[in-house]
Amino acid sequence: MKTIIEPFRIKVVEPIELTTRQERESILREAHFNLFAIKAENVLIDLLTDSGTTAMSSEQWAAIMRGDESYAGARSFFRLCDSVREITGFDHILPTHQGRASERILFETIGVQGKIVPNNNHFDTTRANIEHCGGQALDLVIDEARDPQSRHPFKGNMDLDKLSALIEREGAERIPLCMVTITNNSGGGQPVSLANLRRVKELCHRHGIPFFLDACRFAENAFFIRKREKGLQDRSSRSIAREMFDLADGATISAKKDGLVNIGGLLLLRDHELIHQARNNLILTEGFPTYGGLAGRDLEALAQGLQEVLDERYLAYRIRTVEYLGEKLVEAGVPILEPPGGHAIYIDAKRFCPQIPPQHFPGQALAVGLYRIAGIRGVEIGSVMFGEGAHQSPMELVRLAMPRRVYTQSHIDYVIEAVTELYRLRSELRGLRITEAPPTLRHFSAKFEEL
Numbered sequence: 001m002k003t004i005i006e007p008f009r010i011k012v013v014e015p016i017e018l019t020t021r022q023e024r025e026s027i028l029r030e031a032h033f034n035l036f037a038i039k040a041e042n043v044l045i046d047l048l049t050d051s052g053t054t055a056m057s058s059e060q061w062a063a064i065m066r067g068d069e070s071y072a073g074a075r076s077f078f079r080l081c082d083s084v085r086e087i088t089g090f091d092h093i094l095p096t097h098q099g100r101a102s103e104r105i106l107f108e109t110i111g112v113q114g115k116i117v118p119n120n121n122h123f124d125t126t127r128a129n130i131e132h133c134g135g136q137a138l139d140l141v142i143d144e145a146r147d148p149q150s151r152h153p154f155k156g157n158m159d160l161d162k163l164s165a166l167i168e169r170e171g172a173e174r175i176p177l178c179m180v181t182i183t184n185n186s187g188g189g190q191p192v193s194l195a196n197l198r199r200v201k202e203l204c205h206r207h208g209i210p211f212f213l214d215a216c217r218f219a220e221n222a223f224f225i226r227k228r229e230k231g232l233q234d235r236s237s238r239s240i241a242r243e244m245f246d247l248a249d250g251a252t253i254s255a256k257k258d259g260l261v262n263i264g265g266l267l268l269l270r271d272h273e274l275i276h277q278a279r280n281n282l283i284l285t286e287g288f289p290t291y292g293g294l295a296g297r298d299l300e301a302l303a304q305g306l307q308e309v310l311d312e313r314y315l316a317y318r319i320r321t322v323e324y325l326g327e328k329l330v331e332a333g334v335p336i337l338e339p340p341g342g343h344a345i346y347i348d349a350k351r352f353c354p355q356i357p358p359q360h361f362p363g364q365a366l367a368v369g370l371y372r373i374a375g376i377r378g379v380e381i382g383s384v385m386f387g388e389g390a391h392q393s394p395m396e397l398v399r400l401a402m403p404r405r406v407y408t409q410s411h412i413d414y415v416i417e418a419v420t421e422l423y424r425l426r427s428e429l430r431g432l433r434i435t436e437a438p439p440t441l442r443h444f445s446a447k448f449e450e451l
């Protein structure tokens with residue numbers, strides 16, 4: 001048998017509504033052509049994000065009923081600690097309401113004012129939190145990552161020469177920590193190799209720089225390592241994940257991805273002084289340390305989700321789903337960022353609609369076009385998201401992110417048909433102009449008009 005099937009069956013269903021083309025025209029106008037401003041009920045297939053959109057398992061729902069809602073010392077917290085410790089080896093766990101809260105607490109605690117934080121590619125909230133704390137966020141991913149057609153197997157890798165040069169130039173005292181994002185979301189959901197993680201850690205430690213993971217998609221990264229890295233085929237994704245975490249001095253995690261839950265985050269630390277300060281910050285801003293910003297039932301669902309995500313059949317199905325979408329789009333001639341990422345396909349809008357220059361947001365035009373013709377919602381990752389101020393976006397992408405365990409193969413086939421149809425009509429796509437935008441993270445609330 002060749003078909004990799006969904007390793008689950010469906011117990012609860014949620015209807016999705018198809019709007020008419022005419023309805024979508026007025027929905028788009030009311031939303032000022034910003035897909036974040038559209039009501040989810042007006043979306044047929046929602047590929048805006050893989051974050052917090054997971055379908056939970058029957059075991060997770062059962063765990064929710066066991067949630068201990070005690071303010072302090074809840075049983076659910078200790079169950080979460082056991083689950084996280086088993087997978088990551090970290091003894092000290094701070095639960096937060098989501099990834100960006102972990103980031104904020106980390107940067108406020110470690111202190112980044114006037115300093116530089118390198119990463120392969122910072123996610124937008126990570127960059128924004130560093131800048132909000134007065135630091136500078138620097139992307140040092142390998143050059144292949146900026147070439148959408150390069151099929152490098154570990155396109156998320158950190159460029160060690162660039163990191164080494166940065167340390168040489170600025171001095172280790174100006175670098176309070178170094179991060180690596182696994183998988184590299186802003187660079188196309190691309191994995192980082194174990195060898196690369198090892199070398200980054202060695203380089204950092206030689207200079208006394210703490211090494212942190214942004215580990216939202218740690219299980220997908222581990223699976224890619226198992227499939228692609230020489231000599232690791234016989235290892236389990238679980239043991240590879242453990243080795244990745246063993247290299248790190250700490251990690252920020254949005255549990256809304258590979259935690260397989262709808263809300264939640266973690267901050268993992270080893271340094272005792274840092275833990276002490278971070279815990280005080282957590283109490284001030286998120287909640288008592290045994291629940292963070294979460295309910296007891298959320299802690300239970302996460303404890304269970306972290307175990308399920310490392311199931312090899314789940315990971316094989318998960319990665320194959322995204323790869324299948326990518327393969328079919330490439331067959332149809334649609335330019336995408338290759339190879340397919342772990343959680344999403346990134347359409348290359350620069351090549352899809354070359355008639356639209358970056359200042360007229362080709363990615364946004366493509367995303368609007370896809371919603372207009374098919375009711376599918378993706379997200380622009382290009383000059384709308386990263387084109388503010390001094391930052392120029394090297395790529396113009398539209399991300400189609402796959403919620404975990406939510407859509408079936410016929411949903412994916414519909415997406416393939418829609419993108420293929422839009423590609424046929426690509427010469428009709430029109431650029432946009434921003435009419436209103438906030439000072440930071442403008443993609444969430446900017447207003448546009450079509451040119």
Ligand code: F0G
Nearest residue numbers: 049051098099100123125185216254256
């Ligand atoms: N780091 C990475 C790599 C992320 O992808 C995200 C979120 C975060 C941190 C922040 O976590 O949302 O729980 O506060 N990414 C989502 C996305 C929003 O759509 O890619 P959060």
